[in-house]
Amino acid sequence: MVRAVGDFTTLRRLKISFVYISESRLYFFLNHFPPILGLMSERELIARAKAGDFSAFSALIDKHKSRIYGLARKLAGNDQDAEDIMQDTFLKAIDKIGQFRGEAAFGTWLYSIALNEGRSLLSKQKWTELQPVEAYLPSGGSSDMHSEQAARLFDWKDPHKLLEQEELRAIIDNAIAELPYQYRVAFLLRYSEELSIKEISELIGESVAATKSRVLRARLALRDTLSSSFEVKYAKKV
Amino acid sequence: MPKKCSDYIQDLNDYLDGEISPELCEEIDKHVGECKNCRLMVDSMKMTVKLCREGKSEELPVQLQDKLTSLLKKRWDEKFKSSQK
Numbered sequence: 001m002v003r004a005v006g007d008f009t010t011l012r013r014l015k016i017s018f019v020y021i022s023e024s025r026l027y028f029f030l031n032h033f034p035p036i037l038g039l040m041s042e043r044e045l046i047a048r049a050k051a052g053d054f055s056a057f058s059a060l061i062d063k064h065k066s067r068i069y070g071l072a073r074k075l076a077g078n079d080q081d082a083e084d085i086m087q088d089t090f091l092k093a094i095d096k097i098g099q100f101r102g103e104a105a106f107g108t109w110l111y112s113i114a115l116n117e118g119r120s121l122l123s124k125q126k127w128t129e130l131q132p133v134e135a136y137l138p139s140g141g142s143s144d145m146h147s148e149q150a151a152r153l154f155d156w157k158d159p160h161k162l163l164e165q166e167e168l169r170a171i172i173d174n175a176i177a178e179l180p181y182q183y184r185v186a187f188l189l190r191y192s193e194e195l196s197i198k199e200i201s202e203l204i205g206e207s208v209a210a211t212k213s214r215v216l217r218a219r220l221a222l223r224d225t226l227s228s229s230f231e232v233k234y235a236k237k238v
Numbered sequence: 239m240p241k242k243c244s245d246y247i248q249d250l251n252d253y254l255d256g257e258i259s260p261e262l263c264e265e266i267d268k269h270v271g272e273c274k275n276c277r278l279m280v281d282s283m284k285m286t287v288k289l290c291r292e293g294k295s296e297e298l299p300v301q302l303q304d305k306l307t308s309l310l311k312k313r314w315d316e317k318f319k320s321s322q323k
């Protein structure tokens with residue numbers, strides 16, 4: 001008897017919470033998207049866009065434009081190039097929408113266009129060639145070779161406590177901008193966009209092992225650049 | 239033969255990103271606990287990623303959004319009008 005009452009209460013609770021969720025979802029859609037397009041799946045929107053429906057294409061772009069802009073901003077390191085990369089990406093997407101077969105998610109497809117646009121736009125940039133991996137390793141005392149070429153190691157402490165926010169931001173942006181393009185891409189996709197190594201390897205068309213190595217080298221090189229900048233800055237502050 | 243610091247380098251990212259076998263993780267933990275250089279290396283590699291993730295969220299500025307929409311509309315009309323001819 002007691003159990004039956006308990007079950008009934010649970011059922012009622014479930015029912016109530018179910019109604020609540022679907023209402024709030026509907027509310028969300030009605031407020032954020034035009035009524036009908038907002039309820040369509042990505043697949044439906046793509047089909048409509050391919051048939052020439054601009055509002056469907058716009059709805060697709062709306063979902064991805066902030067992420068693409070964010071990626072472009074980090075890749076380029078400045079607003080003007082970021083704007084160009086973003087615009088060129090979406091213009092290219094219009095040109096190539098008929099070729100989109102849906103093997104990858106639409107967002108991934110846009111990423112791959114953005115990476116290509118970024119490469120051609122930023123190819124004029126000058127970046128520092130990376131050193132051999134040994135140069136980024138700790139020297140570890142007598143058992144290690146290459147000690148004369150070893151990584152800069154000192155205790156960074158908390159850079160926020162030692163540097164102004166703006167100064168710190170500039171150091172980081174510069175350090176990222178100094179990475180050769182393919183290393184910058186690997187690093188940002190991994191740690192800014194939070195993609196897995198496998199996803200990145202598919203996106204950039206490299207093996208998993210090569211992708212892993214690229215992400216590692218980028219991280220080591222970036223660490224090294226930051227380390228030398230901090231060393232100089234900290235010395236001035238003392 | 240005992241391992242050198244540089245023998246661990248290939249695995250450091252997997253170690254830091256938590257994508258490594260428990261055995262190797264334990265081995266690196268032990269080495270890092272005993273080796274000051276590797277500890278500094280690991281700490282600053284962690285901080286490198288943390289600092290790069292901190293950047294402000296790059297919201298698309300409103301005036302750029304409007305510009306983008308009209309640019310895309312123009313290209314769209316060119317493409318679909320010319321294909322209808």
Ligand SMILES: [Zn+2]
Binds near residue numbers: 140269273274
């Ligand atoms: Zn060591």
